[in-house]
Amino acid sequence: MANVDGAWNVVVKSPLGDQQSVFTVASDGSAFTGNMAGAMGSLDVEDGKVDGDKLTWKMNLKVPMPMTLDCEATVSGDAITGSAGAGAFGSFPLSGTRV
Template identity: 75%
Template sequence: MAQVDGDWDCITKSPLGEQKSVFTVRSNGDTFTGQQAGAMGSLDVIDGKVDGNKLTWKMEMKVPMPMTLDCQATVDGDTLTGTVGAGAFGSFPLTGTRKG
């Protein structure tokens, strides 16, 4: 199992510009909990799953409009890459580096 746990400095490239956040991952077997906290507030991880070095999860966004985000990422050492799916708005690239 890859070491996915940690605090990640992330950037999501959205239509509103680059959204910086800290993504917290705490795994427990094949599931994980955590949150993504940034300037627009924090969102809790919902239905977080771990498959080797791959993470999938959902988040319920409230601002600027309510919507469920479908997220996935792959951890490679101290690097995280993935996408944030925002329904009809498409998917946005997510990148992150593990905090020291």
Template identity: 60%
Template sequence: MSVAGQYDCVTKSPMGDQKSVLTVNVDGDSWTGSNAGQMGALDITDGKVDGNTLTWTMDMKVPMPMKLEGTATVDGDTITGQVKAGAFGTMAMTGTRKA
């Protein structure tokens, strides 16, 4: 099963649970997309696919400029991973594929 699709995600941030929709568009061993939530949408950069594992970066502007680094594993319709947010440490992320 492809890791491509849209996932309803929750990231456990210092500001509470952040809900978002992660869009994964796979092209070979790379991927593009976005993570859209209450603070707007962040474009995925440097997206890589290794089997069912995704890695990526996002440049956050609001509420402060920061580079976010994500890694996640897709298992069927479930995505589980983490987002590293500089000095704020690592935040857990989970989600399910949208039908």
């Protein structure tokens, strides 16, 4: 099990307010799968990549409008920090702790 694996309680600070969810990560070499499940539903990780303690991935958001989020995060012990990029809407901070 890599240091990035597990479940994370995360918060994305979006224009619609704080979006709380559980982000699950299961790495396999330089790739990972998982999802982010919260009040607005569950989003699957697409094109998940692992580089040491750094994760990059995409998610296809459907609510409140269809868009692809470009995400990145770094794991440091039991903390995760990063961002979710929403194209023309900007980039939103993401942070959390291991469950």
